[in-house]
Amino acid sequence: MSQKTVYIVGLGLIGSSLALGIRRDHPDYRILGYNRSRKSRDIALEKGFVDEATDRFALFASQADVIILAVPIEQTIDFIKELAQIPLKSTVLVTDAGSTKLAICQAADAYLKPAGINFIGGHPMAGSHKSGAIAADVNLFENAYYIFTKTAATKMDALPRLTDLLSGLHARFIEIDPQEHDRVTSQVSHFPHVLASSLMNQAGDYAFEHPFTNNFAAGGFRDMTRIAESEPGMWTSILMTNPDAVLERISEFQSRLNEIADAIRLRNSEHIWNFFDKGRQTRKEMEIHKRAGVDSFYDIYINVPDQEDVILEILELLRGISVVNIRINEENREDIAGILQITFKTREDLDRAFQVIRDHTPYQVTIT
C-alpha cells in the first residue's frame, strides 16, 4: 500500500478509536487529526493517538493519503463540499463514519466525483455511552459490523485500501448499497429510537394524571425505553438525513397498530395470539440470539440471595470457564427477566458450569 499519512477528522470516541485501530496494524503510518474543541485534541496528542492535531480542517488535507471524516452528519457533508475546493493528493481516498449513508454519498457524488476524488461511505456500527477522545478504545469495533457504501465517486481500490488500513479494528467489513443501508438501519435502529422516545413521552404525560405510572414501570418498559436516553442531537441528524425510510417505517407500523387494534376491538383472541406468537418465533430466529462465528449463546440462571460477594463466590467456582456475559435482574423481577444469568460460548462450558454450581452451592440453577 502506498498511503502513509492518514487524516482523521474528528477526534471523538469514533475517530480516536479508529486512530488506535490503525496504529495497531500500521505503527509506521503518520496520523494527523482535526478537532474543533481543544480538549479531545490535547488528549489525542498527549496519548499519542495522533502525531499532529489542528482545529483548522483544511490545514492537513493536502498531506493526506486517506481522509476519514468522523464528525456529525451535517458537518461531514460540509467538509465534503470543502474538500472539493482544496488541493489534494491525486490518489487521496476519502471516507466517513456517519450513521446514515444516502445523504453523505449524494454529497460525495455531487462534489467529489466532479473533482475526481475517490470516496467510499463508511459506517462503523459501534458506539458507547461514553464520548470524546478520553473514551478511545482499540477494541470498540471488535466483531462489530463496519459497513462500506460505494458511490459513483468510488474507485476500484477504495475498498481493499480501507480494509487493509483498518484491519487492526478486527471488525466485520461488509459492503452494501447506501440506500439499502439507510433502509435497513431505519428498521433496526432509527425507527426503534422513534418508538422508544414516543413511548417514553407517552408514559411521562400519562404519569401526570396517573402517578402510579412512574412506579409500576418494570423490566420490560425499562428495556424498551433505554435508548430514549440517547443524545438528541445525533438522532435528530439521523432523522433529518434519512427521512423517507423512517417515514415509510412509521406509516407501515401505523397499519400494524390498526390491525391489532381491530383484533382487540373485535375480541379476536386467535388473531391476537397469532400476533404475539409470530413476534416470539421471529425473534428466536434472529441474529440477536447469535454471536459472530458461534452458533448461539448458552445461558444458565441461578437464584442467588441478595448477599455480598455471592457473584464472586460463583465466579470462583467457574474459574477457567470463559464467561461471555453476566447479569443480575434482582431489583425487578417482572416479565421474563432472569435472576443471575451467566452466558457461555459453548454447550460444554454450560454443562460444566451447571454441574459445578449444582454440586457446590445451595442455589437453584436452571438451563434454558
Place this chain on the structure above:
Amino acid sequence: MSQKTVYIVGLGLIGSSLALGIRRDHPDYRILGYNRSRKSRDIALEKGFVDEATDRFALFASQADVIILAVPIEQTIDFIKELAQIPLKSTVLVTDAGSTKLAICQAADAYLKPAGINFIGGHPMAGSHKSGAIAADVNLFENAYYIFTKTAATKMDALPRLTDLLSGLHARFIEIDPQEHDRVTSQVSHFPHVLASSLMNQAGDYAFEHPFTNNFAAGGFRDMTRIAESEPGMWTSILMTNPDAVLERISEFQSRLNEIADAIRLRNSEHIWNFFDKGRQTRKEMEIHKRAGVDSFYDIYINVPDQEDVILEILELLRGISVVNIRINEENREDIAGILQITFKTREDLDRAFQVIRDHTPYQVTIT
C-alpha cells in the same frame, strides 16, 4: 388472625412461590393446593409447598379460610363463578393473582358479592422466565409491588388479613382502584408488549426483502424486542380483559407517531430535537432509575479485555463491597450500552470501587 387453612388454586410459579412466602412467616398454617396437571402438583407435595393437593377445584374450597386464585385470568373468572355455588366458610376471604384487575373484580361483584363472599383483587407484580412449581422461589416477590384492588365485595378486614398472611413475601403492598390498575399497567406493560411484538413482526417481514435486517439489529433493537418472546397465551388474555385501556393507549400513540412524522416530513429539526430531548429527560426522572428505599443507583464502567476470569479478578478486588448489579455488553457495542457495568447502592461504595480498580488494574474505568 383466625385463618388457619389457605387454599392455593394453581401451583405454577406464582402459586408455589406464594405458598413458600406464606410458610416463611406462618409455618403452622395448613396449605392446600389445586393444580390441573399432575407435574406441578407432585413437585409441590414432594417439596412440601402444600400439605395436600387436588385436581378437583371444589374439593378443598369449603375448608379454606383464604382462597388464592393463581390461575390464568379466564380460569380465575370461571372459578369465581363456581365459588358462588359452593358452600364456603362464612369468613372465607378470596383473592387472585391476575395481571388485569377490572374484569376479575367485575366478576367478583357479580357473583361473590350477592353470595356475601369477601373478595379483594390482587396482583403480585413479579414473574420470571421460568415457570411451574419447579421454579418456586420464596424471594420472587421481594421488593416487588403487590397490588390490591378493592371491589364492592371487599369487606373491611380483607386487606389487613392478606398483608399479614403474605408478610413473608417482603413485597411492597399497595392498594389502588382496579380500573386505575388496568390503566397504569396498560401504559407501562400491556401496550409496550403490543409495541415490542409489532416491531418484531415488522422487522421480520422487512427482512424478507432486506436480509441485512437480520444482521444489523443491535443492542437497542434487542432490548426493545426482548419482551416479544413472552408467552403468547398470557398476553392474549391480558389484551382480551383490558381492551379499552390498551385501545386508548394505541390510539393516543398513533397521534404521537403522526406528530413526529409531520415533523420529519417538514424537516423540522427543532421539533425532532425536542421530541428526543423530552424522552431523555422524562426517563431520567423515572423510578426505573431508582431502587426501593434508595435514592439512586451508582454505576461504574470498566473497559475489560475479552479474557477468562477478568470479571472474577475485578470482583476479587471489590470483595466486601455490595454489588447491586453487574453486566457486560461486549458482544454488541452499538448504542449506549456499557462495557463491564457494575452498580452499587451508595456513592461511598462507588468511590471505593473506582479507586481500587484504578489503582490495581490497567483497565480504563469511568463513572457517570
